[in-house]
Amino acid sequence: xxxxxxxxxxxxxxxxxxxxxxxxxxxxxxxxxxxxxxxxxxxxxxxxxxxxxxxxxxxxxxxxxxxxxx
Numbered sequence: 001x002x003x004x005x006x007x008x009x010x011x012x013x014x015x016x017x018x019x020x021x022x023x024x025x026x027x028x029x030x031x032x033x034x035x036x037x038x039x040x041x042x043x044x045x046x047x048x049x050x051x052x053x054x055x056x057x058x059x060x061x062x063x064x065x066x067x068x069x070x
Contacts (some may be wrong), residue, residue, distance in 0.1 A: 010059035
């Protein structure tokens with residue numbers, strides 16, 4: 001685990017707690033996806049917007065400051 005973060009569930013608008021396990025970047029250092037752990041499950045969320053990430057089950061908004069210093 002890198003650190004605990006707080007993200008907003010884009011479907012419900014509620015804040016949720018996750019454990020950030022990995023940040024995947026391309027060769028230029030741009031974030032492509034993140035691996036988040038919640039409720040006993042490690043899920044990869046793919047970046048779609050400025051700080052909007054989605055998986056097959058939900059979309060979350062992660063503020064940039066949560067990913068800084070990873």
